[in-house]
Amino acid sequence: MPEHTPASPEALFRHGLRLLLDKDIPAWISLWDEDGVMEFPFAPEGWPRRLEGKAAVAAYMRDYPDHIDLRDIPDLRVHRTEDPGTIVVEMRAEGRVVATGAAYDMTYIAVVTFRNGLITGYRDYWNPLAVREPGVDFTGSTR
Template identity: 70%
Template sequence: MSPRTEPADLYRHGLRLLLDKDIPAWVDLWDENGIFEFPFAPEGWPTRLEGKAAVADYMRGYPDHIDLHAFPEVAVHQTTEPETIVVEMRGTGRLVATDAPFDMRYIAVVTVRNGLISHYRDYWNPLALPQDAAADFTGSSR
């Protein structure tokens, strides 16, 4: 992506990469010093990742846990800061370990600088994840 990439375009490209299970390419959308925060993370899960390497480590096993099929709802909202967007979305798929359906709503606040993600706050709902799936995640690289 070029340094002139609009935040909304970069974000939508990232969703496509997640659906393609191309985690390394998704991580490449991050600034070396990017911050990934999870304000609602349950106990035992990280609340803040600092740097691209930490993001890569966190996301490495994602497709082993969640098989994403679609983002049927994505609404990108511009803010008064041109580099920052707020995204409301829904991701669907299946939990790999149990083959149970996965259906999660998210709100993300994302800042893009120089064509790369520099700050991402992920307001996902840990209560919407089945308890057995949460146990699987906490035993993983998360």
């Protein structure tokens, strides 16, 4: 495990949130295992449901700050599971949609798995219908 990587899944997750708030997407991607998988079980038709590998996650997140100006995570609850490498996270994110200036206020539930201090799985259960800005997809990238 790299020296800078927090030891526990909760600490690693919180560190990752700080990186997202700082808009440091490359550093956030560095927290991922090469074979990590990101899933969106509620993704509507035409949107990605599964990203396989660190490179795919990086491509998906690359322009996130250009589309969603994430400003705060005011509500965060981390639940441990029977598997010490898996946490369930409830959180709310606030910010704005860059293209329109509209408020961004989203509630998420995520199941996140870690191995050797890296993210190996991230299942993101969120409501894509909550974002209804024309021309902006649910990741914040333009369509």
